[in-house]
Amino acid sequence: MHKTVPVPKMARLLLIILIPILLAMLFPVYIIFLKSPPPLPEMDYNAWWGPTSLKEKQDKSIKPFKVSFDNLMVKDLKDRIKRSRSFTPPLEGIGFEYGFNTNQLPSWLKYWSEEYNFTAREAFFNQYPHFKTNIQGMDIHFIRVTPKVPSGVQVVPLLLIHGWPGSVREFYEAIPLLTAVSKDRDFAIELIIPSLPGYGFSDPAVRPGLGAAEVAIVMRNLMHRIGYKKFYIQGGDWGSIVNTYLATIFPKEVLGFHSNLAFLRSSTATLMTFIGSFYPSLIVDPELADWMYPLKEKYAYLLEETGYMHIQATKPDTVAAGLNDSPAGLLAYILEKFSTWTKREYRQKADGGLLTSWTKEKLIDNLMLYWSTKSIVTSCRLYSETFNSRHTALRLDDIPSPVPTWVLQAKYELSYQPPSIMKLKFPNLINTTVVHDGGHFFAFEMPQVFAEDVLKAITAFRKLPSNQKTEL
DSSP states (O other): OOOOOOHHHHHHHHHHHHHHHHHHHHHHHIIIIIOOOOOOOOOOTTOOOSOGGGGGGOOOOEEEEOOOOOHHHHHHHHHHHHTOOOOOOOOTTOSSTTSSOGGGHHHHHHIIIIIOOHHHHHHHHTTSOEEEEEETTEEEEEEEEOOOOOTTOEEEEEEEEOOSSOOGGGGTTTHHHHSOOOTTOSEEEEEEEEOOTTSTTSOOOSSSOOOHHHHHHHHHHHHHHHTOSSEEEEESTHHHHHHHHHHHHOTTTEEEEEESOOOOOSHHHHHHHHHHHHOGGGTSOGGGGGGTOOHHHHHHHHHHHOHHHHHHHHOHHHHHHHHHHOHHHHHHHHHHHHHHTTOGGGGGSTTTTHHHHOOHHHHHHHHHHHHTTTOHHHHHHHHHHHSSHHHHTTOGGGSOOOSOEEEEEETTSSOOOOHHHHHHHOTTEEEEEEESSOOSSHHHHOHHHHHHHHHHHHHHHHTSOGGGSOOO
16 A cells, blocks of 8 residues: 655755755855965064074175075086986887986087087076075075166166076076066066075075975065065066965065966865856866866866976985986976976977977076976975965965966966956956967967066056056
8 A cells, every 4th residue: 555755854854965066056155255365474574494593693784695506516517417327229110208308418418518608698587687685594686677767757666586497597487578668658677586495596494394484484585685565576487476376475575466376275266267167168268178077187187297296395315416416307307397397299299399488598597496496396496485384374375465466377387267266366357368379388489478577467467457556
């Protein structure tokens, strides 16, 4: 005999089923639209990262500095190259899929040892004024280029920050373009281009804890030392991360932020990315959906390309010990990134496509800033000091910044986030420039396009209504 379920029991059953479904549907709404951001964490703006013995006798002067490739260093480098062991041949039919193609190493090392003109390149680096000043216990190196302007033209400061495995060398071709005086602009840019702590000619920290947020404070204090309490900022790679935190911690001091890699690491951004995998048009312009999806393909690519990051975020000193000791190892490790991160398909090329965008001279210039300063070890440590629970607990990625922001997005960048996601962090996103070319080292690869976009951004920042910006 069929038994009818009483209505109250049926209703309760439906509620049991529907409530979890409803909550699951509302949870993303809460995360994206209703959840309050965390407060700004308390941070020590004067934390001492240098030797304790120097703390009581701080030297706050700014001193001229010259790049020097001394003869002993050059001789040691050539000797090490000469003593390189024979390289294990690559697998048949392989380009750069397994990393730097070892068949290419002998010609690169021969060029570095026998053809690279150390004296001429030293002069090349010194064509712009270099300085050092001690910030929080570390001697910080920076280039400062100040244009000469006629009356009626205002000089505005731009803090330009590099990433890994790049250096200040990435910006040399863009410097004259950025500092040029034009009758079409009522301003000209003064560039301050520092080497990150532990990179190139800047001192490293002597104790743990100097992550990207702490580096942002160092950069802000550098600008104060130079004489600027308000300034514009630009960066890609680590430069973008550092400047994102600078714009978060000191929003009233940043006049505008330009980035060629604005990437938001937060649970909300991840959730929106995941939702977009089902309904891309909710998140991203349909014309750019293939820059972001399918997630399976994009995440697989990132997994292939970020093994170095896991190593450097966990045991940086181990791998870097070998890189610091071997010119061949350093060259292979760094130049492989300049291949694959410029265009993914360069992995299939036997030469990695390296000479498509650069000359050997330019790429060895960048290597010299790691080799001559023995800074590869300390540069790798920035990963371990940032990608850890202590730094993540600051929750700076979850705090929106009101700073006016402009983003350049290159087609072959490692990852892409649309404006709908970036506005979670930068609600005052003024513009995104989509470039259907170019890769990770955009300023180095396409300096003309880079400089033009930065100048457009600063022009736009200066024209904003007073309620959307902070006056210089």
